[in-house]
Amino acid sequence: MSFDDLAKPHLARIAEALERMSPPPAPAPDLGGAEAFVWHVSPDRLIPVEKVSRVALDLLIGVDRSRDTLLENTLNFARGYPANNALLWGARGMGKSSLVKAIHAEVVRQGHPLKIVEVQREDLPSIGRLLTILRASSARVLLFCDDLSFSHDDQHYKSLKAVLDGGIEGRPENVVFYATSNRRHLMPRDMIENERSTSINPSEAVEEKVSLSDRFGLWLGFHPCSQDDYLAMIRGYCAAHGLEIDEAEMRAEAIEWQATRGARSGRVAWQYFTDLAGRRGLPITG
Numbered sequence: 001m002s003f004d005d006l007a008k009p010h011l012a013r014i015a016e017a018l019e020r021m022s023p024p025p026a027p028a029p030d031l032g033g034a035e036a037f038v039w040h041v042s043p044d045r046l047i048p049v050e051k052v053s054r055v056a057l058d059l060l061i062g063v064d065r066s067r068d069t070l071l072e073n074t075l076n077f078a079r080g081y082p083a084n085n086a087l088l089w090g091a092r093g094m095g096k097s098s099l100v101k102a103i104h105a106e107v108v109r110q111g112h113p114l115k116i117v118e119v120q121r122e123d124l125p126s127i128g129r130l131l132t133i134l135r136a137s138s139a140r141v142l143l144f145c146d147d148l149s150f151s152h153d154d155q156h157y158k159s160l161k162a163v164l165d166g167g168i169e170g171r172p173e174n175v176v177f178y179a180t181s182n183r184r185h186l187m188p189r190d191m192i193e194n195e196r197s198t199s200i201n202p203s204e205a206v207e208e209k210v211s212l213s214d215r216f217g218l219w220l221g222f223h224p225c226s227q228d229d230y231l232a233m234i235r236g237y238c239a240a241h242g243l244e245i246d247e248a249e250m251r252a253e254a255i256e257w258q259a260t261r262g263a264r265s266g267r268v269a270w271q272y273f274t275d276l277a278g279r280r281g282l283p284i285t286g
Contacts, residue, residue: 054101078112084217093267
């Protein structure tokens with residue numbers, strides 16, 4: 001009997017033992033099981049979200065132009081037509097991420113089975129694997145990254161190119177990418193100036209990172225709200241949740257609240273309303 005004949009049974013047992021030790025392959029995600037998902041890694045998986053935290057579209061005040069533009073783009077995509085990736089940038093607390101989630105809900109309400117998948121900024125290196133999963137699905141998917149930005153030594157931006165327009169395969173036809181950021185060019189201004197001043201070739205020092213924002217077909221800017229819009233937001237929340245309050249009393253309290261916060265935004269308006277509802281003993285649902 002040859003050595004190979006003697007070794008074969010032992011090798012077979014080793015192979016069987018290794019197979020038992022290795023984890024089973026992850027099942028293909030069922031995108032039909034929910035409307036929203038969150039992407040997790042280690043191991044890679046899509047976790048369904050039973051109830052999405054969002055604000056009704058008609059309660060987002062002062063963003064009419066951005067709302068109409070993004071809704072039209074998203075409806076085009078949901079209907080199977082060409083659509084652009086979108087970057088929502090600007091003032092903090094002005095409803096950038098709320099608008100994305102509200103637009104998704106409105107598109108679904110109109111009868112289009114659009115899915116939304118949220119990916120965390122720190123998980124961007126895995127986005128190629130996520131695209132492979134989504135490419136194999138028949139569902140149309142809105143891929144969403146909130147608070148996107150890059151620091152001095154951050155290389156995550158290279159992974160993002162696969163979503164926007166990089167790579168041989170390119171972006172899957174059934175995927176569109178929306179991101180929010182406080183920065184128009186996804187990196188702090190002092191970083192841009194510093195790298196330009198210390199680089200051998202200043203004109204190309206940050207071109208690769210800055211040009212990343214140019215790969216978004218839609219740029220939607222969000223600016224600090226006026227006092228009238230701020231008060232209108234609070235009136236909208238009160239009406240939506242059935243809270244009655246004297247207009248003069250609400251106005252005085254809301255202005256004092258924003259003065260103590262040193263800011264005026266949709267987020268500050270919601271925080272005042274939350275405080276008001278708590279003092280009035282009104283549960284906030286939905």
